[in-house]
Amino acid sequence: MEEPKIIKNPEVFEEYFIPTRILHREDQLMGIRNDLKPLLSGKKARNIVLYGCPGTGKTCIAKYVVDELRKEFPALYAYVNCWKEESGFKILYNISKNFSSSFIQRKGISKDELLDIIERKIQGIQGIVILDEFDKLSDERILYDLLSLSGITLILISNKPNALQWFDPRIRSRLSSADIIDFPLYKTEEILDILKDRREWGLIPGTVTVSQLERIAGASEGDARKGIEILRIASIEAENRDLDKITDDVIEKSIPKVPDTQKHKLDALNPYQKLILKVLNSKPMDSGNLFSELQSLSEKQGLERIVDRTFRKYMERLVNLGLVRASGKGRWRKYSKS
Structure with a gap:
């Protein structure tokens, strides 16, 4: 099999990839860590709401801190993207499936039964649930039910600062003590640092220059995910052309390919x-x-x-x-x- 000329680790550029170090989000990291820290001493943690534009690190950093905590504390954990799983049943099924080591029959089971499974699983152990794009929930009652479980800590993620505005007052009341953490757009130089980091872990040395990364960072408009995607597409294009390095014309061709269109x-x-x-x-x-x-x-x-x-x-x-x-x-x- 022919050795790759550009990409040494394609996973580094995938959306699910969690880096070993987080750049330019020190305040947000510290905030989430402090909110979850009571779990280490058996106390209730603080619910968290993360908001900011796409590509500002919300999901990545939430997962990073939870993974970090679970190395010290045996918490149950579930991640659900409410854009993909917006119904109450799908959300509860995903949580119960992640919390349980045994198979859960999907057909014929009710939401109340799924809640009972979750409640039983968190007896004597804490559970952490990340609800990404939580404002896409079609059944907000599910949020109320989860907030009613004392053994569950919620990390809610949205692109909008006013995401809670349209929820039932009872839900807003239960989240009144939640820590609301803002994720601003990255500065161009911050995205450059992130791209350098991904280059180090994902590309063969010498295949892309700093000036090319600067061009990508400038086209990213504060969105790190967009910048990483441009670099990924450029790397694949260069390999498809059998090049030893990513050229400037490959970079320029890759920028419009990022899916940020009306379609x-x-x-x-x-x-x-x-x-x-x-x-x-x-x-x-x-x-x-x-x-x-x-x-x-x-x-x-x-x-x-x-x-x-x-x-x-x-x-x-x-x-x-x-x-x-x-x-x-x-x-x-x-x-x-x-």
Whole structure:
């Protein structure tokens, strides 16, 4: 088998990869460590809410600190991405599956039974649950149920600082003492340091220059994940061309390939959000009429009806993505396609 010329460890560039050292997030690291530290002495830890734009290190650092803690303390642990597993059943099933060493039959089991399994598993031992993209939850009751379990510490992750705003007041009350930690965009020089680190662990020495990494860092717009993805694509392209080094033209060709396009945004929408855009394709509409139209179309397509709070969360997401424009307030709020 031919020896690789560029990439020595492809895992370094994968989204799930957790580095052995964390750069330029010292305050966030210390905050999460301090919040979880009581677990080491058998006390209840503090719930945590992490927010910041995509690619600012939220998920990576949360997993890093939990892995670090579990080397000293035998806590149960589950990670769930609520964008992919947004229903209450799927979330509880994933948590119970991660907490249990035995097989759990998915078919025929209820949410209450899954909660019972989780509660039994945390008797005498603490559990840590990371809910990534928690504002995508379709059933916020699940969050209330998990907060009711004294042996569970939640780490909630969102791109939005106001993610808790639309949740039930009882949930907000239970999270009133949570530590809210901000992850700002990385500076260009900070992304450069991260890319140098990934270069050291993932690429063969001498295959990419500092000036090329500076070009990638500048194109990353504060998003470390974007920068790492550009470097990954450039590395693969160089190997496909049978090059010994990554060239400048390969770097330039790789930058537009990063999935940050309108199509990528549309592909990431759930069925309800896609229906909303379909309705707004014809004409602008006020909030009330849009909600009614969405309910009608949902029923025709065999989707469950959603509550008003969920509708508002979906609209906020579409506005944040730049796919929908909003004007006015309250019942007079009007939406149109961007």
